[in-house]
Amino acid sequence: MNEITAIEAILYDISAYVVERYGQRDTLIVSTKASPTDFLTEVDIAVQKRIVEHLMDIFPTDVLIGEESGLDYFKGSPPSRCWMVDPIDGTQNFLRGLFPEFGVSIGFLVDGNPVAGGVLFPVSQDLFLAERGSGSFRNGKRMHVSQVDSLEKARVDIDFGALSYRHNYRKHAQGLLDVVGQVRSYGCSVMGFCQVADGQQDAYIPFNVKPWDVAAGMLLVQEAGGKVTSFDGGAVNPFVSERIGIVANPLIHPLCVDILGGLE
Known part of the structure; x- marks a missing residue:
C-alpha cells in the first residue's frame, strides 16, 4: 500500500x-x-x-x-x-x-x-x-485556486489564533481588514487551506500554526496552483510552521506580501 x-x-x-x-x-x-x-x-x-x-x-x-x-x-x-x-x-x-x-x-x-x-x-x-x-x-x-486578483473582491480567512499572542498581530491584521472585501475566521486551519485549494476563498492568513496544522494542507494548496509562504514571501515547510503566514492564489499572494511583509 x-x-x-x-x-x-x-x-x-x-x-x-x-x-x-x-x-x-x-x-x-x-x-x-x-x-x-x-x-x-x-x-x-x-x-x-x-x-x-x-x-x-x-x-x-x-x-x-x-x-x-x-x-x-x-x-x-x-x-x-x-x-x-x-x-x-x-x-x-x-x-x-x-x-x-x-x-x-x-x-x-x-x-x-x-x-x-x-x-x-x-x-x-x-x-x-x-x-x-x-x-x-x-x-x-x-481542484484549482481562484482567479480573484484584487483584495477588494477577495474573501480571506484570517486566523487570529490564541489570545496570548493575538495582541501582537492585531495591528498587522488591521492592514488587511482595511482593504479586504470579505473577512472570515473559521477557527480551523485545515479548512483554511482546503478552501483556498478549492477556490472557495482567495487567501488564508494564519498566525502561529503548528506543523500538524499544515502538513497536508500546504500540499493541497500548492498542487492546486496556490502559494504557501512566510509573511515576506519566503519558502517554508511544516518544520518551520511558525513562519507560515500567507496561503493564497498567486494573484492575491503578492498583495498580501505587500501588507504583511513587515512581520518578518
Missing part, C-alpha cells in the same frame, strides 16, 4: 467514529491545554491513537509526529520519512457545534517536505487528497 492510498483508507476508517462522537459531544471528557480555549477531548486522543496504530502497521520504520499524547515534539533535522497527524483540527467547532466544520489531517513528508496528504471533514464527508506532482482533489474532482 502506498502513502496516498493509506491516507485515504485511514481517514475513511475513523470517519464513522468521529461522527458518532460528535453526536455525543455533550458527554465527552474535555480538558484544556495551553489556554482556556485550547481544548483536548477524549476523541482527539482516540483518533490519533487509531491513526498512529494504522500507520505503524503499514510503515513501521517511519517517524510519527502528532498533536497529542507526547508526539508533538521532534528534535533535530527533519527525518527522511515522516508522518504528521492532526486528529481533530477545529476542536472548538467540534465541541460547540456552532459550525460543524472540523477536519482530520494526515500528511506524509520526505526530508521535511510534504509529498502526500489528506484531510477529511467527517460531517460533510468531504475528502481532500494530494500527491506531489499529481494534483489536488476534492472527492475525486481536481
Whole structure:
C-alpha cells in the first residue's frame, strides 16, 4: 500500500467514529491545554491513537509526529520519512457545534517536505487528497485556486489564533481588514487551506500554526496552483510552521506580501 492510498483508507476508517462522537459531544471528557480555549477531548486522543496504530502497521520504520499524547515534539533535522497527524483540527467547532466544520489531517513528508496528504471533514464527508506532482482533489474532482486578483473582491480567512499572542498581530491584521472585501475566521486551519485549494476563498492568513496544522494542507494548496509562504514571501515547510503566514492564489499572494511583509 502506498502513502496516498493509506491516507485515504485511514481517514475513511475513523470517519464513522468521529461522527458518532460528535453526536455525543455533550458527554465527552474535555480538558484544556495551553489556554482556556485550547481544548483536548477524549476523541482527539482516540483518533490519533487509531491513526498512529494504522500507520505503524503499514510503515513501521517511519517517524510519527502528532498533536497529542507526547508526539508533538521532534528534535533535530527533519527525518527522511515522516508522518504528521492532526486528529481533530477545529476542536472548538467540534465541541460547540456552532459550525460543524472540523477536519482530520494526515500528511506524509520526505526530508521535511510534504509529498502526500489528506484531510477529511467527517460531517460533510468531504475528502481532500494530494500527491506531489499529481494534483489536488476534492472527492475525486481536481481542484484549482481562484482567479480573484484584487483584495477588494477577495474573501480571506484570517486566523487570529490564541489570545496570548493575538495582541501582537492585531495591528498587522488591521492592514488587511482595511482593504479586504470579505473577512472570515473559521477557527480551523485545515479548512483554511482546503478552501483556498478549492477556490472557495482567495487567501488564508494564519498566525502561529503548528506543523500538524499544515502538513497536508500546504500540499493541497500548492498542487492546486496556490502559494504557501512566510509573511515576506519566503519558502517554508511544516518544520518551520511558525513562519507560515500567507496561503493564497498567486494573484492575491503578492498583495498580501505587500501588507504583511513587515512581520518578518
